[in-house]
Amino acid sequence: MEVKRVVKEAREAFESGVTRSYSWRRSQLRALKAILLEKEADIFNALKLDLGKHRIEAYRDELGLLIKSVDYALKNLKKWMAPKKVDVPLVCFPATGEIVAEPLGVVLIFSSWNFPIGLSFEPLVGAIAAGNAVVLKPSELAPASSAFLATNLPKYLDNSVKVVEGASHIGEQLLEHKWDKIFFTGSSRVGRIIMTAAAKHLTPVTLELGGKCPAIIDTLSRARDIEVTINRVAGAKWGPCSGQACIAIDYLLVEEQFAPLLVDLLKAKIKKTYKDPENSARIVHKQHFQRLSNFLNDSAVAASVVYGGSFNAESLLIEPTILLNPPLDSEIMREEIFGPLLPVITLKKIEDSIEFLKVRPKPLVIYAFTVDEKLKRRVIEETSSGSITFNDAMLQFAVDSLPFGGTGESGFGKYHGKFSFDQFSHGKAILRRSFLIELSCRYPPWNEWKLQFIRYIYRFYYIGIILMLLGLKR
Known part of the structure; x- marks a missing residue:
């Protein structure tokens, strides 16, 4: 699949607005769960071919964990998406504040070969829950798992989620494009390459690296x-x-x-x-x-x-x-x-x-x-x-x-559960204020009284609010 076309289609899918709705996110998460449930035997086979994993180990470390993760996201999705009310200082009275989680856009996910299904699905759950279009690049070092993902994700998910297979040169081609987020799991050596490429477009990056534990x-x-x-x-x-x-x-x-x-x-x-x-x-x-x-x-x-x-x-x-x-x-x-x-x-x-x-x-x-x-x-x-x-x-x-x-050389950026949702979201600050009160002390010409008035507002909230309510002007 041509990289340029994939990126273009993913961008068009996101800009259509389809990924923003609660219904789309929920339907795609349920589709991910359907893959895990209906294609269990195929997943076991792919992991056996790539890594020699016993099916019990495969279920314990990948399938079972992923079903749990998807269920957790489905259970909490509406709460995660809801605007979060925040306290607003009285200096802004009367006003309210909230944080709205908006999708970042089109995100690129590089997964690793050691848990090729788990480390593809886990960030994918967060990216979809947050309302993004996604391009997934599985590791070529787990070819059976990569083929499974490339074959089945398009069957269950819509055109907003793409899978691109290939060796390192395909990864390099992907990095030439502008992304709204890059999520990488792998070595520190490749992590440095990812960061260098991302810097060209000031793209935010999450690096899940290793470390001597x-x-x-x-x-x-x-x-x-x-x-x-x-x-x-x-x-x-x-x-x-x-x-x-x-x-x-x-x-x-x-x-x-x-x-x-x-x-x-x-x-x-x-x-x-x-x-x-x-x-x-x-x-x-x-x-x-x-x-x-x-x-x-x-x-x-x-x-x-x-x-x-x-x-x-x-x-x-x-x-x-x-x-x-x-x-x-x-x-x-x-x-x-x-x-x-x-x-x-x-x-x-x-x-x-x-x-x-x-x-x-x-x-x-x-x-x-x-x-x-x-x-x-x-x-x-x-x-x-x-x-x-x-x-x-x-x-x-x-x-x-x-x-x-991780932290330091073991990586940066947190995910899993709500942290995955946050990793692929922008917390947009919203301040709403009425026209009810307008104080002239905010504006020139300046005088000593206005300075003292502003001091009260910042330092002595209760006195400041009384003065505001009185609407005193000087």
């Missing part, structure tokens, strides 16, 4: 919490897409005295649950597989491997791998891993994790497994990240009432 482990001295901690840590590293997720745990921070126990428990969990390829996902493509295997080419890093480390270039499978104290200046500790390699970093005391995190780039998420309220408070107050989750991992992605997004 740490997990602080402070529960190994509590017998009843150990099993749950290990389940949740392993699930957030080797579960969804074999660690190929921006919110996957990247590395662990633990006290030296508990490191042997932690490693032994993780080894046992891998052997029980994640060693079978059927229960994990393959690496998505050869370049990414090579990138991950290159981490282990550093002899000092390879020497830190305490479990796993094998890989199969033909099947693109990398064994779940644990590394104990790889060099902090090594590539595996500088770059986001985005795969099944898990460094374990030891500290003298767990409180040292605060300083460890403060001197590093801001992660997308900080996970902390602890019941120590003082440590929790320090993590909240003394570190910076897109979000913090205590005693679990990745679950925050499913909470529609919490914003999802």
